[in-house]
Amino acid sequence: MDGVHDLGGRQGFGRVRYTLNAPAFHASWEVRVNALYGHAVRRGIFNMDEYRHAIERMEPRHYLGAGYYERTLTSLATLCVEKGIVAHEELERRAGGAFPLAAPSARGRGNAPQRERFSPGDRVRVRLDFVPGHIRLPGYIRGKTGVVVSESPAYPFPDAHAHGIAAEDEPTYDVRFRSEDLWPNGADAAMVHVGVFQSYLERV
Amino acid sequence: MAQVDFVVRQTATLEQRVDAIQGALDARGFEASQAVDELGHLATEEWLPRNGARVVARAWTDPAFRQRLLADGRAAVMELGLTMPRHHRHLVVLENTATVQNVICCTLCSCTAFTVIGLPPDWYKDLEYRARVVRESRTVLKEMGLDLPAEVEIRVWDTTADTRYMVLPEQPPHTLGWPEEKLASIVTRDAMIGVARL
Numbered sequence: 001m002d003g004v005h006d007l008g009g010r011q012g013f014g015r016v017r018y019t020l021n022a023p024a025f026h027a028s029w030e031v032r033v034n035a036l037y038g039h040a041v042r043r044g045i046f047n048m049d050e051y052r053h054a055i056e057r058m059e060p061r062h063y064l065g066a067g068y069y070e071r072t073l074t075s076l077a078t079l080c081v082e083k084g085i086v087a088h089e090e091l092e093r094r095a096g097g098a099f100p101l102a103a104p105s106a107r108g109r110g111n112a113p114q115r116e117r118f119s120p121g122d123r124v125r126v127r128l129d130f131v132p133g134h135i136r137l138p139g140y141i142r143g144k145t146g147v148v149v150s151e152s153p154a155y156p157f158p159d160a161h162a163h164g165i166a167a168e169d170e171p172t173y174d175v176r177f178r179s180e181d182l183w184p185n186g187a188d189a190a191m192v193h194v195g196v197f198q199s200y201l202e203r204v
Numbered sequence: 205m206a207q208v209d210f211v212v213r214q215t216a217t218l219e220q221r222v223d224a225i226q227g228a229l230d231a232r233g234f235e236a237s238q239a240v241d242e243l244g245h246l247a248t249e250e251w252l253p254r255n256g257a258r259v260v261a262r263a264w265t266d267p268a269f270r271q272r273l274l275a276d277g278r279a280a281v282m283e284l285g286l287t288m289p290r291h292h293r294h295l296v297v298l299e300n301t302a303t304v305q306n307v308i309c310c311t312l313c314s315c316t317a318f319t320v321i322g323l324p325p326d327w328y329k330d331l332e333y334r335a336r337v338v339r340e341s342r343t344v345l346k347e348m349g350l351d352l353p354a355e356v357e358i359r360v361w362d363t364t365a366d367t368r369y370m371v372l373p374e375q376p377p378h379t380l381g382w383p384e385e386k387l388a389s390i391v392t393r394d395a396m397i398g399v400a401r402l
Contacts, residue, residue, distance in 0.1 A: 007335040013332040016337075035243030039240075080228070086229075092216070095220040097216030097217075136365060140338065
């Protein structure tokens, strides 16, 4: 889905609020919620792709206004409700107020019917895929051409794995793009490397 | 009198919402509070940048380890007793040189090799870094205090899959010959993310 989470290359944001030795946590509830979602993954309540997708499904105003651990909390609670572990009403009763959850999921998809094996040096184009469900393809590389640098081990295919659809594991390719190809006349010169699932790629 | 169709309820605080989900999981036998103690300890006491710092110091002092680290990061960090979650199947170690600066990010969420380089700092997860570093890398690094000479090529690595990255910083020349432990003490998380040089 082309959600607000897909931030790479968006303009209008100000300076990074950078401090030296910035902490990972600012409050004890953040440590707790980080532990709870990790525990839920270990217990098999949901997988990492479901977790990431439930964050992406947050209502855009909620997503943009929430800090990282509020997004974690919302995903955890949404998935526990969707999996039938706890009712939304019970969560709100226990919390003593509204407990906003993410929006329902749309459909996922399986692997691309035609997948190719690539080698370092191959030129590849990112397919023009527009899907309503989960996808790990940042919008800024869609339709763009780059060069394969290496291949990863096979991973669960996120577009399926986030939706409970059976699919084959597939490798990702480390694809190197030139920033000037991604944003002609609109970027600092750099090489941008992205791990791209095999199903998202075609040979040029 | 107007009919009240719905009641706008105030959103519970974050603390109350965490209490609610933790309590609900506990009530169903998921042992959530126990997990909070165990995983909370790991997150605050074990998954720290000192792990990656040991890896870097070893790579600086042991050329054979450095080769193994660059070839298969996951296997190499495990030699030092470090762990990675099952779903992090691959660790790619990115070697900085005088003319190459590697920088890691996650534009879609906030993924990192947290068991190795530590849980990510707040700014790494904020919207600004995620939106800008892929497109305005040199400008962003400069704003963050790293003003790179024009001849240094910047390579940005967007963590879109479950492959994880860490940057292997260059060893500062004045530290040549230092013992490994002392070397580890100068390696920072931000240098392993690639927004700082040592």
